[in-house]
Amino acid sequence: MVATLSNKIKTLGYPSISDDANQIWVTMAETIRKVANETLGVSTGKPKVYKESSWWNEEVRKKIKNKNRRFKELMACTEEEDKTHKKERYKEAKRAAKKAVAKATDRAFEAFYQKPxxxxxxxxIFKLAKVRSRQKKDLGTMKFIKDEGGRVLLRQENIKMRWH
Incomplete structure (x- = not known):
């Protein structure tokens, strides 16, 4: 795989020496990113968040959605006066979301401690331990990796072989 990457970089060409050091660096970095993207594929870098927790409910979902909407409003705002008002609204929504999550997790843990x-x-308990074990696996955040032919690899063994 290293040979494939280096061959593709060679075919795209190296930056010219006549450019300044910053331009050489930028050109080389773009080339490496492009080749890596074509060869390995792209990952978002974020794990997929499953809203299947025992505490996740409709109230929490609404509060989180409201907080996210307020944040987007704040980021889109350009006027200073309006920005302070929207910042306060965002802080209120954030506090409300935090309280909703805390209450929901408290209820879930209370029920959990009654179950054993x-x-x-x-x-x-065994199901929970199994889920936590799966979450700790190294490749849990990967979205997809492609093989030499451009096909998406789904099996973990194939993905590991592709990286090595």
């Missing part, structure tokens, strides 16, 4: 005494509770 039952047979269903024991199964739930």
């Amino acid at each position: 005494d039952t047979k269903e509770g024991e199964k739930y």
